[in-house]
Each structure stands twice: as C-alpha cells, then as structure tokens.
C-alpha cells in the first residue's frame with residue numbers, strides 16, 4: 001500500500017492543473033499487481049481536461065489490463081476526496097466494488113467501496129435489457 005501511495009503522490013506532482021490549482025494523482029493496481037498512474041491534465045478549453053483516475057484507467061486498459069484491484073488517490077485538499085461522478089462511472093465498468101483509498105498530502109485518509117459511491121450503476125448488463 002505504501003508503494004501505491006508513493007506512486008499516487010508522485011503522479012500528483014506531475015498534474016497539469018493551471019486553471020483549478022487542484023492537483024490529483026491516482027495509482028491503480030491491476031489484478032496481476034502492476035500499477036498504472038494518472039494525473040489530472042487540464043486544458044484551456046475547459047471540458048477537454050481529464051481526471052487523474054480516468055487517466056490511470058486508460059493507461060491500464062491500453063496495456064491490456066481490465067481487472068482492477070484497488071485505486072489510490074492523492075490530493076492536497078484538507079479532506080480526502082472521492083472520485084468524481086464521471087470517474088465512478090468509468091471505474092464501475094471494470095470493477096463494480098473497487099476498493100478506493102484516498103489520502104491527502106497532510107496525512108488524512110478515507111476508504112470506500114465503489115459499490116457505496118455509485119449505487120444502482122448503469123453497467124454493460126444494463127444494455128441487455130432492451
């Protein structure tokens with residue numbers, strides 16, 4: 001877990017967040033133990049930016065990993081922050097009860113199951129109910 005926290009913290013330092021000044025780092029461990037990181041990358045055309053968590057998911061999937069084991073998030077906020085709604089939806093596609101751990105640069109931490117953060121999700125199975 002320390003390695004995941006270090007990876008998330010390091011990714012946070014690489015965030016490109018000149019507009020919000022809210023830097024986020026994410027470390028995503030996949031089923032075989034490999035770790036993929038992401039940071040938020042903002043854009044002057046604001047909606048074009050992407051969150052740290054989705055960056056990490058994209059990196060894992062592009063490397064051939066769809067089995068997600070745990071996600072660690074790091075920010076500089078006062079309180080640990082959960083993933084945003086869009087990221088919850090992207091995560092639930094691959095890991096409906098993903099273990100999520102969020103911590104801050106000052107040491108505060110929180111844990112959630114994605115199942116609690118996103119109850120009654122829309123999933124691939126939802127498409128089979130036509």
Ligand code: THU
Pocket residue numbers: 017020022023024039040041042049050051052053082083084087
């Ligand atoms: N952000 C993330 O990277 N992850 C989240 O789950 C919430 C928000 C980023 C998006 C934007 O660059 C900045 O934080 C402020 O919203």
